[in-house]
Amino acid sequence: MEPVAPRSFPPVEAGTLLAVVTLVGVGAGALIGWVAGSFATGLIIGAVVGLPAGVYVVYRRYRHYFS
Numbered sequence: 001m002e003p004v005a006p007r008s009f010p011p012v013e014a015g016t017l018l019a020v021v022t023l024v025g026v027g028a029g030a031l032i033g034w035v036a037g038s039f040a041t042g043l044i045i046g047a048v049v050g051l052p053a054g055v056y057v058v059y060r061r062y063r064h065y066f067s
Contacts, residue, residue: 009065017061018054025050 026046033042059066 014058014062018058021054021057022050025053
């Protein structure tokens with residue numbers, strides 16, 4: 001019986017995961033900013049928090065491909 005070949009890195013899945021987590025962070029920041037009275041500030045803070053969160057989630061999900 002032959003060993004199973006390792007699966008190649010799925011860039012589309014990683015990019016989609018990055019986009020979704022980033023957009024959730026931006027959306028949450030915008031919603032909190034809107035409730036607090038400053039939509040634009042919430043949008044910016046959401047982006048500043050959401051992008052690193054997205055990178056972290058992608059790294060954690062696909063960490064075995066990076067080592």
